[in-house]
Amino acid sequence: MAGAPGAGGGPKDAGWGPLALPLMLPTWAVIGIFLALPVLLMAVYSFLTREFRGGVEWQFSLAAYDQFFVTRGLFGDEPPSLEWTYILIFWRSLWQAALATGLCLLIGFPTAWFIATRSPRSRTVWLFLVTIPYWVNLLIRTVSLKFLIRDNGPLNEFLMGIGLTSGPLPLVNTNLAVQLGLFYSYLPFMVLPIYAAVERYNFALSEAAADLYAGRWRILWEITLPVVRPGIVAGCLLVFIPSLGAFLAPDLLGGAKNFMIGSLIDEQFKGSQGNWPFGAAVSVILMTLVMLALLIYARAQGRGRA
Amino acid sequence: MRGVRHYPGFLALTLVCLTVLYAPLLVVTAYSFNGSTSITQWGGFSWRWYADVFTGPESARFGLAARNSLTIAVLAATAATLIATAASLAMVRGGRFRGRTASFALINLPLMVPEIVTAVASLIFFTMVGLRTGYGTILIAHITFCIPFAYLPISARLEGIEPFFEEAARDLYASRFRAFTQVLLPLMAPGVISGWLLAFIISLDDFIITNFVKGAGMETLPTAIFGSVKQGIKPNIMAISTLMLAASAAVVTLSWLINRRGQRSP
């Protein structure tokens, strides 16, 4: 259009400019006071002294981080060495989240691809089918999954009924159950961004590669995947981050053996056994990891665009 | 060669995906109609557990929890939608104002902070400022984390509305305010409704944050159900689950239909 305003790109000011700040004010106030500030206070809290009966004393202390990283033996009289208990819980959580993300990718990518290559009409129906479960209460979904896979539940009865297994498969309280739960919780987060990327993908690229003698799977590996990579990375991040701090799936499906970060934090705020500064410290460490993941992602995205 | 879009096995994996997603829900729905007291044995079709939900020994507890959940969800969704609508107007229509980038980060902050961390931070904050945990603190926490969910569909809708509709209204003698109420707001409506519904469901769905800030004696539906399933899955829980499932499906379908109608008229 001739002489259009804002030709330099970026957001258009359609006369709302002077109102922008007052309109932003409620958001600033609510999220600022009730989330940003609490997160900062939580960081402060992690450096306070634990008060028994739950709560804190306002006295600076590194006890929480000391507890996390350092051990001095059972009676506290040995030379300090690295405490592995919590690091292992983090490691297990990272590992579980990574496996769940892999599982989501393995199933989610073909699903997203399949949906994106349907006709526009049936596409919306398929997409709708995939997203509905996400809208169902997460707790209910997790409980349902537990009901299905428990030792004498319908899945085992079915498997024994068709003679595939002789006894019930012990699924509940295993790592597999937790991964299944996480997969089940966050699968739509994987499908949707990949779907968006594949839908925008120009299939003439694949045709050009086919014309140049590339086979089906080579095309997928060498042409398609690199092009839709941003969607895949976004999907992985959207599954990985909530999986890392998940509480319901590990708690209901994993049992005590498969303790993850979420349960560890939860425990610190329960009753008089709790340790608030320690819980805050674990939260700070978790958040640092997540922010790190987001930072790496933002960097990678920025590079991809340049 | 069936074209470059086709990959063998992708349909099968899609079906696996759908089976995994739906099997637990279908099984629980089926068993909610089980006439037997045992959750393992099929005792014929029956409505007895639905009757139990409304009249049984736990009906008062769940009834109260459901009322809390619903009122909190309605209030939180409404507040979050109002805040998110204002924020969308500033972000999409406000040009480059000072603090725009920071505002964008702030809106999305609830999505970036892991839920359990939000829960911990909220509990610490409320304790520190001396707010008694209960209905009010749940509501505040829900409004906060619902804002980005309401913001997504509203801002997306607003971005799709060309500024020339408002200009046309101003050109035809509408004041700034009337151009907003008569033209922009009706055009934004599908996005605003979607945003409200999304926020409503997200609020209903929340367990972790609520569990941290609810205080003693206060229950929402998810915390009540969680407390109950800790002792094992009982048939009445399956009936409640099925009811909530049906409610969610209804809300999503509604939102989907509204969005589709909205898309037809730009």
Next chain:
Amino acid sequence: MAAAIEIIEVVKRFGATTALESLTLSIADNEFFTLLGPSGCGKTTVLRMIAGFEPVSAGEIRLFGQNIAALPPDRRPVNTVFQHYALFPHMSVIDNVAFGLKMKGVDLAARRARAGKMLEMVHLSAFAERLPAQLSGGQQQRVALARALAPEPRVLLLDEPLSALDLKLRQAMRIELKQLQQDTGITFIFVTHDQEEALTMSDRIAVMSAGRLQQVGTARDIYETPLNRFVADFIGETNLLPVDVEAISQDASRVRLPGGGALTVPGTATPGRHTLSIRPERLVPDPAGPLKARLERVVYLGTDLHLMTRLQDGSGLVVRMQNSARSALPAAGEVLSIAIEEGAARLLAD
């Protein structure tokens, strides 16, 4: 009679870029005035400033003598037909047309009656209760027109209103628009990049380029006597020949053509290198002509033929001939003598 719109030394800057450099224009009442230029020339910006969507950076815009710079769009008795119509998608056709009257506080019965009359005028009475999305592009265009005319503006602004229509419809709408302007007696300010549209409808045309006004005049003025190279080149087809001005009399100049011939043309200029514009249809092969050119190719255009020739100095020259069986076609490679019709050559200012 007072001018409908006076634009006085108006400047428009967007940040560091200047979209419009000191524009002064006067548009008479009842005039069909067109702003013509390529995209990015600033013509839409002029329109948006008159409508009140963009503030002026400097200068004054007067509407029937009153400075309107401080008035918001809803206080200016000026209406716009938008490029993409901007029909409110959530309102029926009649509600769209009645919107301006509603905002002005006209009561329901009166505004419905007036809107109905406007729809009758654009032959859309049968579609009053439909939504804009249920109309074709041409029908939406008419609704936009009816909506903008319903509040009886003193000036109607039209921002490339025909650009989204197909060719047949566009041609029909040109005639209708012109008729409508004559019937209503409202001043039309029409923005387009399509020279044919401008030439067929306008009383006067302002040619713009790169934020500057190049020339204002009737269609004939602009086509026959372009002031500069841009106008000559932008409007229609032309041959631009490098010439040397050798002698100047009172109101004419003697120029040396490429290849040696000499010609007297109207207008004066400083001695030296200049550009001469000659329309292809004003050139004829003629043994006595002053230009000698080698024929390279004949391009067949149906009603016309284009003779693509090259002068001795290497510059190209296009000659347009009517397609007729009477004249024998020269063969490629032949050297032709070409004559210039009396008064057809125009010495350009730059």
